Amino acid sequence: MTNTQDKKLWGGRFAQATDGLVELFNASVGFDQRLAEQDIRGSLAHVAMLGQVGILSAEEVAQIGEGLNAVLADIRAGNFEWRLDREDVHMNVEAALRDRIGPVAGKLHTARSRNDQVAVDFRLFTKEAALDLADKTRALRVVMLAEAEKYLSDEVILPGYTHLQVAQPILLSHWFMAYVAMLERDEGRFRDAAERMDESPLGSSALAGTPWPIDRHATAAALGFARPTANSLDGVGSRDFALEFLSACAILSAHLSRLSEELILYSTFEFGFITLPDSHTTGSSIMPQKKNPDVSELARGKAGRVFGNLMGLLTVVKGTPLAYNKDLQEDKEGVFDSYDTLSIVLRLYAEMMPRTVWHADVTGAAAARGYSTATDVADFLARQGVPFREAHEVVGGLVGLASRSGRQLWDLSDEELRAAHPLLNAGVAQALTVTESVRGRASFGGTAPDRVREAIRNARQGLERP
Numbered sequence: 001m002t003n004t005q006d007k008k009l010w011g012g013r014f015a016q017a018t019d020g021l022v023e024l025f026n027a028s029v030g031f032d033q034r035l036a037e038q039d040i041r042g043s044l045a046h047v048a049m050l051g052q053v054g055i056l057s058a059e060e061v062a063q064i065g066e067g068l069n070a071v072l073a074d075i076r077a078g079n080f081e082w083r084l085d086r087e088d089v090h091m092n093v094e095a096a097l098r099d100r101i102g103p104v105a106g107k108l109h110t111a112r113s114r115n116d117q118v119a120v121d122f123r124l125f126t127k128e129a130a131l132d133l134a135d136k137t138r139a140l141r142v143v144m145l146a147e148a149e150k151y152l153s154d155e156v157i158l159p160g161y162t163h164l165q166v167a168q169p170i171l172l173s174h175w176f177m178a179y180v181a182m183l184e185r186d187e188g189r190f191r192d193a194a195e196r197m198d199e200s201p202l203g204s205s206a207l208a209g210t211p212w213p214i215d216r217h218a219t220a221a222a223l224g225f226a227r228p229t230a231n232s233l234d235g236v237g238s239r240d241f242a243l244e245f246l247s248a249c250a251i252l253s254a255h256l257s258r259l260s261e262e263l264i265l266y267s268t269f270e271f272g273f274i275t276l277p278d279s280h281t282t283g284s285s286i287m288p289q290k291k292n293p294d295v296s297e298l299a300r301g302k303a304g305r306v307f308g309n310l311m312g313l314l315t316v317v318k319g320t321p322l323a324y325n326k327d328l329q330e331d332k333e334g335v336f337d338s339y340d341t342l343s344i345v346l347r348l349y350a351e352m353m354p355r356t357v358w359h360a361d362v363t364g365a366a367a368a369r370g371y372s373t374a375t376d377v378a379d380f381l382a383r384q385g386v387p388f389r390e391a392h393e394v395v396g397g398l399v400g401l402a403s404r405s406g407r408q409l410w411d412l413s414d415e416e417l418r419a420a421h422p423l424l425n426a427g428v429a430q431a432l433t434v435t436e437s438v439r440g441r442a443s444f445g446g447t448a449p450d451r452v453r454e455a456i457r458n459a460r461q462g463l464e465r466p
């Protein structure tokens, strides 16, 4: 394996071929061939512009353009030999162009460097990935919203937790709407990132710009960017667009991991709140009774690599002097990986959630246990003028009494209630039911059915906006 011949064409000062192991270490073609479409789009825009400003003749532009399209057709058809000795996607494409059309291929690289070439290719990819994940996040949001609607009319109740201790009863729909809210922000983060990275670095050249009379606005527009980047060092040396994408991925992953954790718990025998669909669970090779929540466990586990991809690139970037350094070649695999991982997790959840069965009898009964309406009893007293802190104390005593004798609050006798506080009369019975508890929490953003209905309506309207 030698690249002496390519070196004669590209690296005038080298007499000898690169060491084999260095070549292997240096090469990125194994993964950056994924940027082939973006690379050729970038080259087509560049060469068209070189023609427009008179740097290349119309004939040269036509020859190079046809050649690039033929190379692209070969790549798409799988008729392309990716060569390690040609290092990366950019040199593979350019060398294939030269093999096809001869020395005129060498004019493509006029007024351009691989530094701005890779920067523009990778921005094109990352922008498309961000918009695609925004769409997929929205699709899951639509699914979760439909689930919220599905359980609203029956007022299906779920225990609400803090510290994973039963806290207060909530509507299952309210729980779904919490994820709708998170997913809305996740989608927004992808769209914001896509907007901020919507600048073309092409024409920054190696680092300082170029003496050629290029038109950066024309190439930016041809590639669908809002504008060219304003500073050439920044254009080739910055990767915060990728960091922002990876950070939006990491936050979304954290949300999906929390959802996963809840579903894993809720699907256990001990909770018994949900039955996950057969299509999205697996069996055990030895224990016939098992139904494992693999999709959720993997979604939770894969958050680790998605976080790692962000941390990895932050660490790569932090020590590099301006502008381009080869370290930056390490920017791509994490972006590809986070993109692929989340594409599949989002799709799986969009399929799995509507097929998951919620056992309303179990969730409702669980919501009534654990003295979940104790706060409502305290509020009942406070409404009659007892300072809330004092009411809290009184009800705390009642919970202690009930739990010592293995009873619920509604099992306590009138005498016991009155002994705790004279204002605790028969009217308190109503405050003790989970349905009333939920209906009472009608503050803005609360779990009362009317509030949740309102939240669902607002979320629906939000979806009508682009």
Ligand code: ARG
Residues within 6 Å of the ligand: 028, 032, 088, 114, 115, 118, 324, 326, 328, 329, 330
């Ligand atoms: N494969 C390289 C990368 O991904 C392309 C840019 C190379 N530029 C250079 N000056 N060596 O970063």
